[in-house]
Amino acid sequence: MTDESTPTWEDVAHRYGRKIYNFAYRLTGNPDDAADLVQETLLRVRKGLSSYQPGSFEGWLWRITRNAFLDGIRRKKRRPESALPEGDHHSLGSSPSPDEVLSSIRLSDDVQSALLKLPYEFREAVVLCDVVGLSYDEIAEATDVPVGTVRSRIHRGRKLLRGMLTWPI
Amino acid sequence: MADLIFDPEEHGELFSAYLDGQLTPSEVAIVCELLDGSEEAIEEFRYLRSTRRALRLLPEFEVPAALLPDGHLGDRLSAYLDGELVSLEHRRVTKHLVDCADCRAELQELDRARIAVRSLPGVETTMTGEIPATPVPRRRRRIIAGAIGASAAAALLVGLAVGGGDEPVFVLDDLNARHVARASAEPGFAFLPSTIEVAAP
Numbered sequence: 394m395t396d397e398s399t400p401t402w403e404d405v406a407h408r409y410g411r412k413i414y415n416f417a418y419r420l421t422g423n424p425d426d427a428a429d430l431v432q433e434t435l436l437r438v439r440k441g442l443s444s445y446q447p448g449s450f451e452g453w454l455w456r457i458t459r460n461a462f463l464d465g466i467r468r469k470k471r472r473p474e475s476a477l478p479e480g481d482h483h484s485l486g487s488s489p490s491p492d493e494v495l496s497s498i499r500l501s502d503d504v505q506s507a508l509l510k511l512p513y514e515f516r517e518a519v520v521l522c523d524v525v526g527l528s529y530d531e532i533a534e535a536t537d538v539p540v541g542t543v544r545s546r547i548h549r550g551r552k553l554l555r556g557m558l559t560w561p562i
Numbered sequence: 563m564a565d566l567i568f569d570p571e572e573h574g575e576l577f578s579a580y581l582d583g584q585l586t587p588s589e590v591a592i593v594c595e596l597l598d599g600s601e602e603a604i605e606e607f608r609y610l611r612s613t614r615r616a617l618r619l620l621p622e623f624e625v626p627a628a629l630l631p632d633g634h635l636g637d638r639l640s641a642y643l644d645g646e647l648v649s650l651e652h653r654r655v656t657k658h659l660v661d662c663a664d665c666r667a668e669l670q671e672l673d674r675a676r677i678a679v680r681s682l683p684g685v686e687t688t689m690t691g692e693i694p695a696t697p698v699p700r701r702r703r704r705i706i707a708g709a710i711g712a713s714a715a716a717a718l719l720v721g722l723a724v725g726g727g728d729e730p731v732f733v734l735d736d737l738n739a740r741h742v743a744r745a746s747a748e749p750g751f752a753f754l755p756s757t758i759e760v761a762a763p
Contacts, residue, residue, distance in 0.1 A: 401638060401651075403631045414625035424623075431629045501620050508617075522582060523617035529584045548578035548610075555613040 399447060402439040405454065410435070412525050413458050419520045420462065422509050433461040451527060452534030459517070459535055507557040515550030522547050568596050568603040577607050581614050634658075635665045639672050 400408070410431055417430035437457050445453060508516055514536075521532045529547075533540045573596055579585050580593045596603040635658055641647050642655045659666055 403636065403638075404654075406630045410625045410630050411622070414629070415622055418623055419620065427623075428626060428629055431625055435629075500616065504616050504620055519617060523614060524620060529579070529582065544575055544579050544584065547582070548575040551578055551610055551613045551617070552574065554617070555609055558613070558616065 399442065399445055400450070402435060402442055405438050405442075406435050409454060416458060416520055416525050417462060419505065419508060419524045420516060422505055426465065429465060430458070430462050433465065434458045437461055449531065449534055451531045455521065455525070455527065455531065455535035456537070503558055504554070507554050510557060511550055511553055515546050515553060518543055518546035519550035519554070566592065566595050566599065568600040568606070570602075570606050573603070574606055574610065577603075577610050578614070581611055634662065635668075639665065639669050640676075643669070643673055643676055 413434050414427045414431050417427035418424060421427065434457060437460075438454065441453075441457060508520070511519070517536065518532060521527045521535065522529075527535065529540050529543045532543045532547075536543070538546075573592075576585065576589055576593050576596075580590065585593065597607060635642070635655055638647065638651070638655055642652065647655060659669065
């Protein structure tokens with residue numbers, strides 16, 4: 394029976410699909426990988442909802458998302474012809490590009506490029522915090538590490554990023 | 563606290579967590595103390611704040627619509643008809659039905675199918691759970707409520723007191739076991755009343 398704390402997978406798709414897509418996009422810089430992750434995650438959510446135990450839904454969902462992402466990376470490593478690309482893929486998105494946002498797009502390109510150079514654990518923590526908007530507790534649950542480790546990874550990730558970014562404060 | 567000296571390696575992490583609102587009150591007090599006492603701390607704080615802001619200002623992309631379900635109610639319609647949705651979900655479904663002619667039409671079709679299944683002749687049960695070959699005439703039955711699928715029926719154990727006083731208690735599990743066996747063999751035989759029908763005296 395449906396429980397108030399257990400949404401249907403359609404609800405999950407509509408409520409979190411965009412966040413999952415952006416999570417993967419920022420981790421890979423690649424719209425195709427982001428689309429793959431949304432599909433794979435929703436498939437796993439659909440299978441997993443029947444056995445979901447009411448609790449931290451966000452932690453559960455992002456653990457599934459992260460595992461789906463890492464499984465995808467492992468598959469790609471076995472098939473290296475489709476290595477994760479770096480750089481600008483914004484032109485493939487649906488965003489308009491009026492003159493007034495050009496500078497912010499260049500800025501976001503810089504940030505995206507810097508993100509892709511971070512060690513994975515730092516990149517993941519920073520993206521879950523600053524792009525997805527999870528709390529440290531939720532990130533700890535999703536990534537299966539202590540909150541103190543999350544705090545350290547986010548800080549070190551930001552420090553490394555700032556060192557790579559060339560624009561003025 | 564007056565002796566607290568800023569060390570970027572030791573205290574920078576506190577600044578990051580402070581910006582994220584993830585510190586305890588005592589840790590916030592340390593951050594305030596550090597910011598009061600050191601230009602270097604203030605510079606580090608601004609440095610981290612600007613990095614965090616740049617990350618949070620990254621444009622958000624729309625997920626391609628083809629990746630998401632079409633937004634219609636799907637299997638929730640049947641659960642809605644059967645009264646199996648709790649209040650929050652029920653309200654969501656009702657709200658969607660008000661706006662969506664497709665789902666309203668599908669709901670009507672499902673309801674017709676549901677009524678057709680529930681209108682099938684029932685079977686008379688004896689005190690021992692035996693099922694006679696002759697169906698009970700429709701007018702003799704008085705309670706029909708709920709329908710469940712065969713898989714859910716496997717877990718069903720319903721006791722029903724027939725009448726009151728010293729009349730015997732009817733236990734449905736024997737009938738249920740037979741139903742499950744039949745449902746396994748005949749895919750079409752997949753429904754069982756969740757409240758047993760009682761022949762009128």
